Amino acid sequence: MAKKLMVFTDCHIPVMNPVAIEIFKKTVSHIKPDISVSLGDLLDCGQFSQHPPTFGVPETDYEGDLRLANELIDYVQANTSERTILIEGNHEYRLDRWAAQHTEGRGAYNMLAPRIQLMKNRKRCTYIPYGSTDGRYPHYKINSRIIAVHGWSYAVNADRRHLQMSQGRSVLFGHTHRLSLVCHQSIYGGDTIRAVNCGCLCNPVPLYGTGRPVEWTNGFLIGYLGRHSDTLFPVDIKGNFAILPDGFGIVA
Numbered sequence: 160m161a162k163k164l165m166v167f168t169d170c171h172i173p174v175m176n177p178v179a180i181e182i183f184k185k186t187v188s189h190i191k192p193d194i195s196v197s198l199g200d201l202l203d204c205g206q207f208s209q210h211p212p213t214f215g216v217p218e219t220d221y222e223g224d225l226r227l228a229n230e231l232i233d234y235v236q237a238n239t240s241e242r243t244i245l246i247e248g249n250h251e252y253r254l255d256r257w258a259a260q261h262t263e264g265r266g267a268y269n270m271l272a273p274r275i276q277l278m279k280n281r282k283r284c285t286y287i288p289y290g291s292t293d294g295r296y297p298h299y300k301i302n303s304r305i306i307a308v309h310g311w312s313y314a315v316n317a318d319r320r321h322l323q324m325s326q327g328r329s330v331l332f333g334h335t336h337r338l339s340l341v342c343h344q345s346i347y348g349g350d351t352i353r354a355v356n357c358g359c360l361c362n363p364v365p366l367y368g369t370g371r372p373v374e375w376t377n378g379f380l381i382g383y384l385g386r387h388s389d390t391l392f393p394v395d396i397k398g399n400f401a402i403l404p405d406g407f408g409i410v411a
C-alpha cells in the first residue's frame with residue numbers, strides 16, 4: 160500500500176485565507192496522511208519586516224499569530240500517523256535577520272523564533288531551517304525520489320528552474336503562491352521527474368502592490384508514495400470547495 164502524503168504551504172498567518180485553511184483541515188482529517196509537510200511561510204512575521212506595514216493588513220500581535228500556527232500544526236499532527244515536517248520559509252527567517260540586527264532581538268530570540276516556538280513539545284516532527292551555514296542547501300528528502308524546499312526561485316518559470324536545480328529528483332516547492340507543474344522523463348527510466356507548486360493557503364488577493372490581479376491560487380497537494388514510484392496530485396481550491404483525487408468533495 161502506498162504511503163499518503165499531504166503538502167501545504169504559504170499560509171502567511173495572519174493573512175491566511177480562512178476558507179482555504181478550513182478546506183485543507185477537512186481534507187487532512189479525510190485523508191489521514193502518513194506524512195505531512197509544511198513548505199514554509201506558515202507565519203508572515205510582518206512584525207519583523209524591514210518594510211513599512213501594508214495598508215489593510217490586520218495588525219495582530221506575534222504571540223497570537225504563533226498560537227494560530229501552533230494550533231494548525233497540532234491539528235495536522237493529530238491526523239498524521241508517521242511524521243510531520245516543517246520547512247522554514249523566508250518569512251520565518253525574517254525573525255533571524257531582525258534578531259541579528261537588534262540587541263533586544265538577540266535577547267528575545269528564544270522566546271520568538273519560529274524554529275523554537277513551533278517545535279515545543281512536538282514528537283515525530285522535524286524542522287528544516289531556511290538559512291545554511293554548513294555549505295549544504297536546506298531541503299527535506301521525502302524519499303529517494305522527491306525533495307521538498309520552501310522555494311529557490313520566484314521567476315515566471317520557477318517550476319522549470321526548480322527542476323533544473325534539484326538535479327535529477329522531483330521537487331515540491333512553495334514561495335511563488337502559484338499552482339504550477341512541470342514534468343520530464345527520467346533518462347534512467349521509471350518515474351518522470353517533476354517540480355510541483357500546489358499554490359498557497361493565504362489570502363489570494365495581496366494587499367500590497369497596485370491592486371492588479373496576480374497569479375496566486377489556493378491549493379495543497381496529496382501524494383501517494385509507492386516503493387518504486389509516486390503519484391502527486393496538486394488540488395486547487397475553487398472558492399469554498401475542492402474535489403480530491405479520490406472523487407470526494409470537500410466543502411468549507
Ligand SMILES: [Fe+2]
Pocket residue numbers: 200248249250309310333334335
Ligand atoms: Fe516565501
